[in-house]
Each structure stands twice: as structure tokens, then as C-alpha cells.
Amino acid sequence: xxxxxxxxxxxxxxxxxxxxxxxxxxxxxxxxxxxxxxxxxxxxxxxxxxxxxxxxxxxxxxxxxxxxxxxxxxxxxxxxxxxxxxxxxxxxxxxxxx
Amino acid sequence: xxxxxxxxxxxxxxxxxxxxxxxxxxxxxxxxxxxxxxxxxxxxxxxxxxxxxxxxxxxxxxxxxxxxxxxxxxxxxxxxxxxxxxxxxxxxxxxxxxxxxxxxxxxxxxxxxxxxxxxxxxxxxxxxxxxxxxxxxxxxxxxxxxxxxxxxxxxxxxxxxxxxxxxxxxxxxxxxxxxxxxxxxxxxxxxxxxxxxxxxxxxxxxxxxxxxxxxxxxxxxxxxxxxxxxxxxxxxxxxxxxxxxxxxxxxxxxxxxxxxxxxxxxxxxxxxxxxxxxxxxxxxxxxxxxxxxxxxxxxxxxxxxxxxxxxxxxxxxxxxxxxxxxxxxxxxxxxxxxxxxxxxxxxxxxxxxxxxxxxxxxxxxxxxxxxxxxxxxxxxxxxxxxxxxxxxxxxxxxxxxxxxxxxxxxxxxxxxxxxxxxxxxxxxxxxxxxxxxxxxxxxxxxxxxxxxxxxxxxxxxxxxxxxxxxxx
Numbered sequence: 374x375x376x377x378x379x380x381x382x383x384x385x386x387x388x389x390x391x392x393x394x395x396x397x398x399x400x401x402x403x404x405x406x407x408x409x410x411x412x413x414x415x416x417x418x419x420x421x422x423x424x425x426x427x428x429x430x431x432x433x434x435x436x437x438x439x440x441x442x443x444x445x446x447x448x449x450x451x452x453x454x455x456x457x458x459x460x461x462x463x464x465x466x467x468x469x470x471x
Numbered sequence: 472x473x474x475x476x477x478x479x480x481x482x483x484x485x486x487x488x489x490x491x492x493x494x495x496x497x498x499x500x501x502x503x504x505x506x507x508x509x510x511x512x513x514x515x516x517x518x519x520x521x522x523x524x525x526x527x528x529x530x531x532x533x534x535x536x537x538x539x540x541x542x543x544x545x546x547x548x549x550x551x552x553x554x555x556x557x558x559x560x561x562x563x564x565x566x567x568x569x570x571x572x573x574x575x576x577x578x579x580x581x582x583x584x585x586x587x588x589x590x591x592x593x594x595x596x597x598x599x600x601x602x603x604x605x606x607x608x609x610x611x612x613x614x615x616x617x618x619x620x621x622x623x624x625x626x627x628x629x630x631x632x633x634x635x636x637x638x639x640x641x642x643x644x645x646x647x648x649x650x651x652x653x654x655x656x657x658x659x660x661x662x663x664x665x666x667x668x669x670x671x672x673x674x675x676x677x678x679x680x681x682x683x684x685x686x687x688x689x690x691x692x693x694x695x696x697x698x699x700x701x702x703x704x705x706x707x708x709x710x711x712x713x714x715x716x717x718x719x720x721x722x723x724x725x726x727x728x729x730x731x732x733x734x735x736x737x738x739x740x741x742x743x744x745x746x747x748x749x750x751x752x753x754x755x756x757x758x759x760x761x762x763x764x765x766x767x768x769x770x771x772x773x774x775x776x777x778x779x780x781x782x783x784x785x786x787x788x789x790x791x792x793x794x795x796x797x798x799x800x801x802x803x804x805x806x807x808x809x810x811x812x813x814x815x816x817x818x819x820x821x822x823x824x825x826x827x828x829x830x831x832x833x834x835x836x837x838x839x840x841x842x843x844x845x846x847x848x849x850x851x852x853x854x855x856x857x858x859x860x861x862x863x864x865x866x867x868x869x870x871x872x873x874x875x876x877x878x879x880x881x882x883x884x885x886x887x888x889x890x891x892x893x894x895x896x897x898x899x900x901x902x903x904x905x906x907x908x909x910x911x912x913x914x915x916x917x918x919x920x921x922x923x924x925x926x927x928x929x930x931x932x933x934x935x936x937x938x939x940x941x942x943x
Contacts, residue, residue, distance in 0.1 A: 374606065374728050378621035378647050381527035398620065400525050402513070405620040415605050415708070420855045424708045426605035428852070428890075430612035431518060432511055433593045433738070435853060435885040436603075446885070446921070450615075451558070453513050 375409050388458045390414070403449035403460060404430060404437040419466040439463055445471040475579045476572070477554060481507045483799050484570055484583035485553075486561050486741065489517020490785045491777025492589030493544040494792030499587075500553035502800040502807040507581065508548070509559040509572055511920075513619075515545050517591050517777075518611060519785040522619035533646040534618065535639070537681075537785070544789065563917035564588075564745045568772050573922050578930055585772050585799040588742055589792060592735035592778035595757070595837065596894050597632065598844040600703040602731065603852055606710025610640045610732035623649025626727030629713045631655040631702055634734045634835045635682060641689045653724060654689070655715050656697040657733065659838045669830035676827030678784075702841070704729050733837040737779045740887060744915040746770055751908040754832050755782055756842065757893060758912055764818070765798035766791055774798060782832075786824035793817055843897050850898065851891040853884020858898060865902045872896060872913045885921050888913045 383398040390412050397406035404427045407414035415424040416438060427437035430450045437449040442459050445467035449460075485496040488510035496508040516523040520541025528534055548555065556574060563571035568583045594609045601607065610630060616622040623644050628651050630641055637654075644651055673679055689695070701716035704726075714723040736757035739749060748769035749758040759781040766774040774795040777788035794817045800808045844850060844858040856879045861869075864878035872888075872895050875881050881895055882888035888895075892913055900910040 374624065374626050375616060375622040376625040376649075378528065378623060380529050381621035382529075383527050398527070400513075400522070400527070401620050405616050405622060408616065409620065409622055418855065420853075423603065423855065424605050425603060427608065428603075428612060429594065429609050430615040431593065433886060433889045438885070451511060451513075 377409060386454050386456050388454050388460055390460045391462055397454040399454075401454050402430075403439060403441060403447075403452045403454055403458070405450075406454050407439075407449065407460070414462055416463045417465055422465060440467075440471055443471060474556060475574055475577070476507055476556065476581050478505065478507075478581070480582050481505045482583070482803050483507070483585045483587060483796070484509065484581060485587045485589055486564070486570075487517060487589035487591055487777070487779075488512070488515040488555070488557070489589060489591045489777060490519055490541070490544065490788035491591070491779075491792035491795075492517065492587070493541075493548050494789045495587045495589060495776055495796040496553040496555070497544070497547040497551045498793050498796035498811060499799055500551035502796075502804060502811055504800060504803060504807070506551075506553040507583075508553050508555045509561055509570075510555070510557050511560045512557060514557060515548065515555070516541050518615070520544070521615055526618050527621040528618065528647065534643060538618075540785075560920050561741060562920050562922055564741055564773070565917070566746055566770055571917070573920070573926060576923075576926060578922065578926055583772070584803055585774070587766075587792070587795045587799065588773060588775045588779055589777045589788075590738045590741050590779045591788075592782060593738045593889060594732060595734050595736045595842075596890050597731040597733050597841060598848055598850055598858075598894050599731070599841065600848050601705050601710070603849050604704050604706050604710045605708070606706065606727055607704050607729045607731065610637055610730045613730050614640045614643065617643055617647060621647070623647045624728050624730075625650050627652050627725055628728045628730070629653050629655060629724065629726045630730045630732070631657060631699065631713070631715070632732040633658040633837065634732060635678070635831065636735070637732045638682065638685045638689055640730070640732070641693065642685045645689065645692055651693045652726070654693055654695045655699045655702065655713075655717070656695060657699045657702065657838060657841060658697065658835065660698055662834050662836055665836075666830050666834035669827075669833055673827035673830035678827055678831070700838070700840070733841055734835055735778065735782055736893060737781060738889070739779070739912075740889060740915050740919045742768070742773075742775060742779060743912070744917050744919050745773060747773060747775070749912070751906065752781065754829070754836070756836065756897075757782075766795035767798065783825050783828060787821060787828075790817055790821040790824050794821065842894065843901055844894065850894050851879070851881040851884065853886050853890070854880040856881045856891075861895060861898050862902055865899060869899075870903070871899060871910050873911070875899070876913070882913045887915065887919065
């Protein structure tokens with residue numbers, strides 16, 4: 374859906390999406406990294422299980438909800454990637470203990 | 472990385488580091504007031520100047536000169552003594568000017584003598600069939616990715632809607648080598664005539680020449696369909712096609728990405744939760760706070776600057792930020808106000824920056840069918856409530872947005888009405904034959920962004936606090 378501009382010279386950062394290594398760039402938000410990676414990052418909603426991807430990318434729609442380093446319901450569009458960060462695509466509601 | 476505020480009390484706390492917030496915080500700090508600027512994003516800039524200090528887009532002409540103005544604002548802020556905290560989510564503000572802010576998973580509390588709200592705008596909901604499908608995003612979302620990560624669309628891309636941002640985004644995508652297959656312009660034909668009486672002011676504003684050359688640049692490269700009166704996205708779990716009607720002809724085109732935009736509206740959540748009075752704006756079709764000429768709201772000590780005060784654009788936002796900050800300085804340290812530009816000068820700057828706005832508002836007034844959906848189209852994305860669901864509830868007695876919560880949970884999901892509130896108000900107003908002002912809006916309360924119970928439980932508490940809730 375999206376590609377990176379060639380003038381982007383930012384250093385790479387490795388993150389893990391459901392256990393699979395994905396190359397992101399320093400300064401990417403989790404949501405931007407997921408959309409750029411080409412992996413199927415669709416979460417499913419808590420109400421009906423419908424698939425969703427980020428909609429607004431500015432912190433207002435909550436369609437980017439994702440589990441980051443074991444914590445569920447994080448807004449992926451507001452969190453910058455960090456080396457070794459573990460992302461889980463959230464299916465349904467946030468689970469107790471996450 | 473996350474740092475709590477250094478003090479418990481400040482003269483001025485500014486919330487939001489977009490054009491208005493940057494200008495307000497720098498002005499207030501320059502005048503010697505203790506100033507704290509809290510912002511939710513990774514870096515300063517808000518939406519217009521997003522990623523101004525970190526963008527990987529180094530070819531300056533690709534983002535345009537208007538973008539790089541933001542770098543000067545950030546520089547003035549950094550040169551001042553203002554304390555700035557990024558990734559700081561304000562979740563409560565009350566009439567006592569007590570502020571609760573979540574930073575790195577922990578909450579801090581500060582008190583201000585003056586609060587300047589600069590929480591800006593968000594994109595107006597665009598509730599068409601299929602707008603929740605993966606692959607449908609806002610134009611602003613695409614622009615955010617472009618500025619902060621140098622990302623551009625490379626699949627089959629359709630941009631639909633209207634307004635200045637849509638053309639700016641299209642130009643930026645093309646300059647960065649991205650792909651746009653078609654632009655579907657939903658501007659109503661009648662709007663051109665309605666806007667005509669306001670055209671002179673616009674012709675003499677700086678937006679006119681810039682807007683025209685940008686539209687030319689885009690139209691030379693992309694097929695633009697004007698007069699689009701119907702729009703729908705479809706696909707099975709992922710966007711596959713976009714269908715539209717223009718000039719009574721229906722067409723369906725395959726698409727991987729649909730970017731929607733029909734203007735921006737004030738982000739009212741924090742202001743409304745503080746009890747600030749808002750009125751329905753019949754021209755901009757949104758809620759706007761009731762403010763005096765210095766941006767002071769109905770709650771003593773809280774001013775609103777920038778697009779949160781009513782949509783005026785980035786240039787107006789900067790001036791409104793300076794006006795609100797000057798008013799705070801006049802109130803708290805009158806002698807220091809002499810160092811700042813005179814209020815009369817600022818007000819004349821503001822009039823200049825707002826020139827042509829009525830023309831834009833009239834020309835780009837979104838059509839009713841794109842604001843007030845029907846049938847199975849989703850209104851509330853969080854709770855997945857359809858237009859029919861809302862109307863059925865009205866039929867059995869729901870009178871306004873707050874009653875509707877009990878029937879359908881609209882506005883009770885994590886976005887707290889940001890993506891459905893305007894639609895619900897207008898839909899219910901139409902169904903009940905009332906004005907939006909009569910129908911009203913959701914009663915918003917803190918926390919205005921979700922925080923965990925663990926974070927709340929970790930808040931320091933006194934013996935009296937514990938006694939108030941523990942039995943025995």
C-alpha cells in the first residue's frame with residue numbers, strides 16, 4: 374500500500390511482529406512501520422471481529438490498537454518503534470494480563 | 472526518556488505543540504512566565520508541522536515553504552525557557568485548572584494559573600459505505616506518514632473529498648514519487664455560486680495563488696472527476712473497489728487505498744470536558760467554543776487558541792497563540808507585556824491571516840449526503856453502530872446523543888465520539904426536525920483519553936482519599 378521515499382536515510386530498527394522480524398526506520402511510529410512492512414497488520418474489532426487498519430494516524434480513531442511489548446490496546450500511531458520491540462496484532466478485545 | 476514535569480505549579484500550561492501551542496508557549500516563556508508545554512506526539516509540530524524536527528523528507532520544495540515555517544517556531548520555542556514534554560497525554564483538565572497528564576505510563580498532576588488549549592483540529596468524519604474497511608484512511612493519515620516517515624502510496628490509490636488539504640496532499644504525494652490513480656472531487660456545484668460573494672477577500676489572500684498553482688500541478692498528472700455526488704468503498708475484509716456517481720453516471724474502479732477528506736473540525740474533547748461552553752457553527756458545521764477576542768473561554772483562566780477555537784488555518788493559529796499568551800501575560804505580569812508585540816498589532820495580523828476563510832468555508836461546505844449517512848453505513852466506528860441503528864433508536868424514544876448511548880453505546884468506545892459525534896448530532900437533528908444546537912453533543916468527561924486502571928491505582932493518595940472509598 375505504501376513505499377518508502379529513496380531520500381529516507383534514517384537508520385534501520387528491527388522490530389518483531391507476531392514473532393517475525395520486520396525492518397522499520399528510526400522515527401517510525403509502530404503503525405507506520407506496520408503499514409510500510411507489507412505484513413498483514415489487520416487487527417479485529419472487539420465488537421464484531423471485523424478487520425481494521427489504522428484510519429487517522431493522529432491519535433483520535435483508535436483503529437491502530439495493538440499489543441506492544443506485552444501491553445494491549447496501545448495506540449500504535451503514537452508510539453515510536455524501538456530496537457527489539459515486540460508487536461502483536463490484536464485480535465478482539467484486550468486480554469486480561471496484557 | 473519520559474520525564475515528569477519539574478514543578479507542581481506553573482504560570483501557564485499550554486496543551487498541544489502545533490502552530491498555536493508553539494507560538495503561545497514561546498511568547499509566554501519569553502515574557503518570563505513559568506511555562507509548561509505538553510504534547511501527545513513524538514515531536515513538536517502538531518499536524519501541519521508534523522515531524523518538523525525529524526522528517527526524512529530533505530528536499531525542501533517537496534513539502535513546500537509553508538511547512539518549513541514550523542522550524543522557526545520550534546526554534547523560538549527552544550530558545551525560550553519553556554519546559555516542553557512530548558508524548559505527554561493530558562487526560563483531565565478542570566475548572567480549578569488542575570491538569571492530569573500521562574507520561575510513560577505514569578500520571579502526573581500540575582496546576583496552572585492560566586491554561587492555553589491548543590489541541591487543534593481533526594478531520595471531519597466521512598461516513599460512507601465501507602469507510603471502516605482496511606485500505607480506507609483519511610488524507611491526513613497519508614500526509615502524516617509522508618511527513619514523518621517519507622511513505623507514499625504505491626498501490627492503486629484514489630483520493631476522494633474536497634478542501635485545500637486534499638490538493639496539498641496530492642501534490643506532495645506526486646512530488647515524492649507516489650501513485651494516485653484518480654481524484655474524486657465531492658465539492659457541490661452550488662457551492663461555487665454561494666461562495667462567489669466572498670471571492671474578493673480570498674483573491675487577495677495568499678492562499679489563492681498557492682492553491683491555484685497546486686491544483687494545476689495535480690491536474691496535469693492525475694485524472695480528476697468533479698461533481699461526485701455518491702461514494703462507496705467495498706471489498707471483503709480489505710478495500711477492493713471504489714464506486715461513485717458523477718453527473719448521474721455510476722462508475723466502479725479497483726483500488727487498494729482510498730484516502731478520504733472533507734475538511735477539519737475543532738478537536739473539542741478536552742475543552743468540553745473542562746465545561747467550556749460551545750455553540751454549533753452553522754457555517755463550519757461543527758462545535759466551536761464561545762470565546763472573547765483574546766481567546767478566553769467561559770471557564771475563567773482557560774483560553775483556546777488555534778483551530779480548536781474554530782477553523783482558521785495554520786497562520787491564524789500562530790497569531791491566536793500569541794494573542795492568548797499575551798492576554799495571559801497581561802493578567803499575570805502586566806509589566807512584562809510591554810516586551811511583546813502590541814495587542815492591536817496582533818489583532819490586525821489575525822484579520823490578515825483569516826482573510827478568505829469564509830470563501831473556503833462556503834466553497835468546501837460538505838454535502839449533506841456525505842455528513843448524514845443512511846441504512847447500513849457505520850456511524851460509530853468503535854461500537855459499530857449503523858445509521859439505521861441510530862434512527863431506530865430515535866423512533867423508540869432516544870432524544871439526543873446522550874440518551875442514544877444507553878440505546879446503542881455510540882460514542883462510548885475508545886475514541887469517545889471523536890469519529891461519530893458530529894454525525895450523530897446531525898443525524899438525530901434531521902430525524903427529529905431539530906437544529907444541531909437543540910440536539911446537543913455528548914457529555915464529555917475525564918479521562919478524555921483511556922488510561923489503565925493500574926495507572927490510576929498508582930496515583931499517590933492521602934489518608935483522606937483512602938477513607939473516602941474504603942469501608943470500615
